[in-house]
Structures are given as C-alpha cells and as structure tokens.
Amino acid sequence: xxxxxxxxxxxxxxxxxxxxxxxxxxxxxxxxxxxxxxxxxxxxxxxxxxxxxxxxxxxxxxxxxxxxxxxxxxxxxxxxxxxxxxxxxxxxxxxxxxxxxxxxxxxxxxxxxxxxxxxxxxxxxxxxxxxxxxxxxxxxxxxxxxxxxxxxxxxxxxxxxxxxxxxxxxxxxxxxxxxxxxxxxxxxxxxxxxxxxxxxxxxxxxxxxxxxxxxxxxxxxxxxxxxxxxxxxxxxxxxxxxxxxxxxxxxxxxxxxxxxxxxxxxxxxxxxxxxxxxxxxxxxxxxxxxxxxxxxxxxxxxxxxxxxxxxxxxxxxxxxxxxxxxxxxxxxxxxxxxxxxx
Numbered sequence: 001x002x003x004x005x006x007x008x009x010x011x012x013x014x015x016x017x018x019x020x021x022x023x024x025x026x027x028x029x030x031x032x033x034x035x036x037x038x039x040x041x042x043x044x045x046x047x048x049x050x051x052x053x054x055x056x057x058x059x060x061x062x063x064x065x066x067x068x069x070x071x072x073x074x075x076x077x078x079x080x081x082x083x084x085x086x087x088x089x090x091x092x093x094x095x096x097x098x099x100x101x102x103x104x105x106x107x108x109x110x111x112x113x114x115x116x117x118x119x120x121x122x123x124x125x126x127x128x129x130x131x132x133x134x135x136x137x138x139x140x141x142x143x144x145x146x147x148x149x150x151x152x153x154x155x156x157x158x159x160x161x162x163x164x165x166x167x168x169x170x171x172x173x174x175x176x177x178x179x180x181x182x183x184x185x186x187x188x189x190x191x192x193x194x195x196x197x198x199x200x201x202x203x204x205x206x207x208x209x210x211x212x213x214x215x216x217x218x219x220x221x222x223x224x225x226x227x228x229x230x231x232x233x234x235x236x237x238x239x240x241x242x243x244x245x246x247x248x249x250x251x252x253x254x255x256x257x258x259x260x261x262x263x264x265x266x267x268x269x270x271x272x273x274x275x276x277x278x279x280x281x282x283x284x285x286x287x288x289x290x291x292x293x294x295x296x297x298x299x300x301x302x303x304x305x306x307x308x309x310x311x312x313x314x315x316x317x318x319x320x321x322x323x324x325x326x327x328x329x330x331x332x333x334x335x336x337x338x339x340x341x342x
Contacts, residue, residue, distance in 0.1 A: 083119025101126025
C-alpha cells in the first residue's frame with residue numbers, strides 16, 4: 001500500500017525522510033516508515049501543542065510495546081475475557097470464569113484479561129502461564145491480580161483505547177461474564193466492530209451464571225427496545241451467543257474454528273481460508289443460501305497477490321466470494337455454516 005502523495009511539501013525535508021526510511025526499513029515496509037516519519041515531521045510543521053504531542057507519543061509507545069509483546073505468540077489463538085472486577089472470589093461467576101480459562105487453555109488457546117480483580121483474576125488464575133494481562137493504570141487499582149504472570153505477559157497502559165485495540169487485535173474470541181459499565185462497553189464495542197466489518201468474524205460468547213438471568217434480561221432489553229425500535233435487525237443477533245455453561249462456551253469457540261481459519265478482504269473479492277477443503281456440492285448450497293450478501297457463487301481459490309507478498313498462510317485451502325461489505329452479521333452465519341459442512 002503506497003501513498004506517493006503523502007509528503008511535507010518541502011523538497012529538502014522530504015528527501016531527508018526518504019533517506020531515513022531507506023536506512024531504517026526493509027524494502028517491503030519502506031513506504032510505511034516513510035509515512036510515519038512524514039507524520040512526525042508534520043506535527044512539528046503544524047506546531048502541535050505539548051498536550052497533543054504527549055498523547056501521540058504515549059500512544060505510539062504503548063502500541064509498540066503491545067505489538068512487540070504479542071508478536072512471538074501470534075501463531076496461538078487467544079480468548080479475551082471480560083467481567084466485573086468486583087466479582088467475589090467465592091461467587092459462582094468467579095468459579096465458572098476460572099473453570100472456563102482452565103478448559104479453553106486445554107484446547108490450545110491462551111487467555112487475555114484486563115489484569116484486575118474479579119473475573120479478570122479468575123481468568124488469570126485458570127490460565128496460569130498461558131495468560132496475559134493488559135492492565136490499565138487506575139488510582140483505585142494500581143496492582144495487577146496475584147495470578148498475572150509477571151514479565152512480558154503483563155502489559156501496563158495509560159489509555160483505554162490502546163488497551164481496547166490490544167484486546168481485539170491480539171485475540172480470536174471474546175467471552176463475557178456478568179459485569180458493570182466496563183463489561184458492557186467491551187461487549188458493545190465488539191458488537192459494533194463486527195456489525196460494521198471493522199474486525200474479522202469471531203466467536204462472541206456471553207456466559208450466563210447458573211440460576212441467574214443476567215444476559216437473558218439483557219437480551220430481552222435488546223429485543224424490546226433495539227429490535228422493535230428498528231435500531232438493529234434480527235440478523236444481528238447472529239453476531240453473538242448466550243450460553244449457560246463452561247462446556248457450551250468452550251464448544252462455541254472451538255467449533256467456530258473447526259474449519260474456518262481466517263479471512264482477507266481484497267479489493268473486489270473476499271478470501272476465506274479454511275483448514276480443510278469443502279466439496280463443490282457444499283459450496284453451491286452455501287452460495288444459494290447467502291445470495292443476499294454475495295453475487296455469483298462461492299468458488300475455490302488460491303491466495304491473492306497481497307497474501308503472497310506477506311506470505312499469509314499460503315498452505316491453506318481457500319474459497320473466494322464477492323461479498324457486498326454490508327451484511328457482516330450474515331457473514332458470521334456463513335462462517336458457522338462452513339464449519340458445519342465439514
């Protein structure tokens with residue numbers, strides 16, 4: 001991706017930036033570094049004030065640290081867990097959150113939490129050395145929970161937005177237990193990103209505590225106010241699942257990746273990578289079922305040029321489709337059906 005027009009407009013400065021990019025980058029990512037250096041210089045030319053520079057500086061440092069920490073674990077799928085930091089250690093919610101973390105780790109996943117108490121503590125306790133914590137610096141909760149692995153798997157950040165980016169970018173599934181404002185914020189964040197196609201399809205699972213109706217009450221509110229008010233469609237309930245046990249939660253996540261591997265949006269076509277090829281009969285059936293979001297038929301495919309350049313999972317079989325880039329809730333349904341055709 002090149003942006004040849006992105007320059008300072010000052011010939012001498014632009015030449016210095018190009019020289020700097022040549023010196024401190026590889027050919028395949030040179031344009032990105034040149035753009036980064038250009039942005040930094042433009043901040044100076046714009047006479048950005050000290051507060052803006054501070055915010056940008058801290059943000060860039062935090063993101064670099066997050067990316068560097070997770071880079072060596074990118075070949076392992078991860079689940080991010082949310083829930084109240086006030087959940088007592090003797091409560092049912094704590095117990096099932098800990099059990100979930102233990103069971104999902106057994107399936108080869110790692111766990112990411114916010115590093116605080118309650119459900120987050122239960123998640124780190126259950127995950128053990130397979131757990132990460134992206135901890136926000138708060139006056140009322142300065143220390144991470146005692147089960148967080150110190151060292152590289154504990155990341156401290158200043159800003160919620162860099163933390164939230166890490167939760168989405170570095171995970172493959174989202175699981176929510178009962179909680180307050182923060183829990184709902186995270187849940188609606190993922191729903192919004194999936195609804196608008198700003199994150200890839202993923203399992204989004206709300207775990208109900210046995211004997212309670214926390215998420216069922218939430219769902220009833222969505223149906224009464226959101227759906228009847230015309231703010232969402234029935235299809236968008238396909239973006240998530242409410243389950244009543246740890247076993248169901250684990251099954252939702254593992255089944256989501258039974259055959260579906262990952263997705264890549266090209267300019268004109270969408271590529272879905274699979275763990276195993278699907279027969280022609282199955283592709284024809286899915287093409288017919290999802291004609292409301294695709295044009296033409298779903299076909300077997302090789303990698304697109306961008307995948308070849310970045311060497312993205314070139315060994316995996318693929319299918320391609322002309323997706324309308326609007327029906328993302330239906331796309332999640334397509335992913336689930338791909339898994340059911342195995």
